[in-house]
Amino acid sequence: SWQPSHFIQEAVERIQQQAPSGQVICALSGGVDSAVAALLAHQAIVERLTCIFVDNGLLRRGEAEQVSRTFRDHFQIELITVDAAEEFLAALAGVTDPEQKRKIIGEKFIRIFEREARNLDDAAYLVQGTLYPDVIESTAPDRNVAVKIKTHHNVGGLPDDMKLKVIEPLRMLFKDEVRAAGLALGLPEDWVWRHPFPGPGLAVRLLGAISFERLETLRHADAIFLEELRAAGLYRATQQAFAVLLPVQSVGVMGDYRTYADTIAIRAVSTEDFMTADWARLPYELLAKVSSRIVNEVTGVNRVVYDISSKPPATIEWE
Numbered sequence: 479s480w481q482p483s484h485f486i487q488e489a490v491e492r493i494q495q496q497a498p499s500g501q502v503i504c505a506l507s508g509g510v511d512s513a514v515a516a517l518l519a520h521q522a523i524v525e526r527l528t529c530i531f532v533d534n535g536l537l538r539r540g541e542a543e544q545v546s547r548t549f550r551d552h553f554q555i556e557l558i559t560v561d562a563a564e565e566f567l568a569a570l571a572g573v574t575d576p577e578q579k580r581k582i583i584g585e586k587f588i589r590i591f592e593r594e595a596r597n598l599d600d601a602a603y604l605v606q607g608t609l610y611p612d613v614i615e616s617t618a619p620d621r622n623v624a625v626k627i628k629t630h631h632n633v634g635g636l637p638d639d640m641k642l643k644v645i646e647p648l649r650m651l652f653k654d655e656v657r658a659a660g661l662a663l664g665l666p667e668d669w670v671w672r673h674p675f676p677g678p679g680l681a682v683r684l685l686g687a688i689s690f691e692r693l694e695t696l697r698h699a700d701a702i703f704l705e706e707l708r709a710a711g712l713y714r715a716t717q718q719a720f721a722v723l724l725p726v727q728s729v730g731v732m733g734d735y736r737t738y739a740d741t742i743a744i745r746a747v748s749t750e751d752f753m754t755a756d757w758a759r760l761p762y763e764l765l766a767k768v769s770s771r772i773v774n775e776v777t778g779v780n781r782v783v784y785d786i787s788s789k790p791p792a793t794i795e796w797e
């Protein structure tokens with residue numbers, strides 16, 4: 479049977495053979511796959527590894543801090559955090575079409591990554607957290623229509639002229655094996671069980687044009703939802719859970735005043751493979767608490783709705 483310790487030992491040796499000398503870089507996304515790939519590379523080549531984390535301004539609350547706390551402080555891994563929020567928001571100004579948002583974000587990410595790689599003189603290798611299912615999906619894109627509906631920029635997005643040799647230590651692994659390897663490598667439990675977060679981030683959870691103010695509204699509502707979901711002990715009972723900011727204002731009443739303010743949609747799903755999904759039957763008590771906290775604590779929001787759509791025909795994300 480598959481043993482994390484055997485896998486780790488073999489993967490470390492393999493990375494040492496694949497990258498015998500020179501600088502190695504690794505793009506951290508905040509997810510479990512790139513984290514495990516980075517930890518393996520760190521064990522293999524220690525100070526020749528530099529991780530790059532791009533803060534695109536489309537992250538959840540506290541995300542950038544958590545990445546640097548875990549990798550720089552806890553694991554003592556060389557980490558470059560690129561603060562590119564303004565660059566991304568400028569490129570996205572006025573854009574409302576979801577595919578357009580994805581395209582702009584994907585391209586910008588590659589440009590920034592290339593720039594950072596060039597600054598790390600002689601970086602010859604790139605470590606990526608590609609899993610076995612990603613490999614299958616990207617070699618057989620017709621296998622599933624859902625893959626074609628949206629341009630996922632996680633896999634194979636980097637240009638050929640980068641001349642970086644790609645190292646993919648997880649390309650034979652399934653998700654549960656990656657989690658087991660992560661635990662064995664000392665990755666904190668709450669990292670190992672993180673829900674997936676899309677590459678385009680909050681840009682596809684904020685419907686309509688993106689602004690810093692609206693991102694802050696969404697971040698705040700999302701943080702409240704996840705905090706309450708965790709407090710209720712239900713984070714791991716769902717596979718993905720998040721808030722969406724709708725481009726809809728509606729009438730409300732606050733004290734003696736009529737309000738006309740934003741709507742937050744709450745989405746939580748249970749799924750095996752993310753190809754089909756059911757909406758999570760969260761307890762009414764939890765939903766009530768989340769709703770009342772959001773309308774009371776998040777400025778500019780007067781209504782919260784719960785998404786009771788399954789996939790198909792709805793997708794998990796709203797864009």
Ligand code: XMP
Pocket residue numbers: 580624628629630631632674675676677678718752753789792793794795796797
């Ligand atoms: P949908 O919305 O298609 O999502 O049901 C299925 C899974 O894919 C994630 N997703 C993305 N991940 N880039 C990503 O890296 C994307 O553009 C993207 N779109 C959707 C989504 O979060 C869910 O886990």
